[in-house]
């Protein structure tokens with residue numbers, strides 16, 4: 001029952017130009033109706049007014065301050081990168097940033113917004129934050145206003161480098177399926193927002209690289225994975241079909257990568273580095289060799 005009301009409210013929010021995840025509405029309703037025994041109509045009003053209020057007070061924030069989902073904010077950002085659209089519902093997606101960091105953004109076709117251009121700066125008024133598997137993003141919706149800026153915004157930590165051993169390939173890697181509507185990776189054939197969908201295949205690696213001091217989470221997209229492993233998406237699909245087992249691809253990735261040293265480079269987005277370049281690295285870095293020599297000298301070897 002709560003789900004039905006949540007669905008009604010989601011439609012109402014949509015009409016207001018607000019994109020609120022269904023589970024989020026459901027959670028709030030469930031808390032009020034089943035938790036606090038608030039009458040249904042009152043619960044609906046309460047949730048409605050909560051979002052309407054948030055919408056009016058879209059504070060100007062910095063990228064690093066985006067730490068929660070479903071928050072309406074405004075950002076002064078530069079478009080760092082535009083990605084080719086893989087979904088018929090997404091008009092544009094890519095990375096935007098300011099002097100505190102960079103973050104993924106999505107602009108929906110139904111939001112009917114003017115397109116943004118790479119390397120140009122904009123004031124994005126009324127965007128909503130989103131979170132998926134620990135990664136934050138912002139959604140441009142029908143109530144978003146895009147104002148081009150004359151000033152240039154310096155974007156921080158555009159590219160980071162890291163040398164270390166890959167110590168883990170996480171679940172959700174290998175041959176995965178993505179929702180055809182929002183491009184999210186499916187969990188057990190289900191999208192967090194759109195439920196059971198057919199999905200389309202993709203290759204991805206979510207991994208952990210360790211330089212002996214820091215562990216860093218990394219994300220490799222299809223193009224990088226294909227080049228690194230030497231298996232194309234079509235070949236991976238064939239492998240999985242022949243073996244009747246999708247996890248075979250993940251096993252192959254783990255076997256090839258875990259314990260090996262790599263040098264990676266790419267922009268930091270939240271807790272991940274989005275790998276744009278990866279090369280196998282010598283097992284010991286020059287710096288470590290120098291330190292080892294120093295140590296052995298100190299020991300009188």
Ligand SMILES: [Zn+2]
Nearest residue numbers: 179182191194
């Ligand atoms: Zn979806």
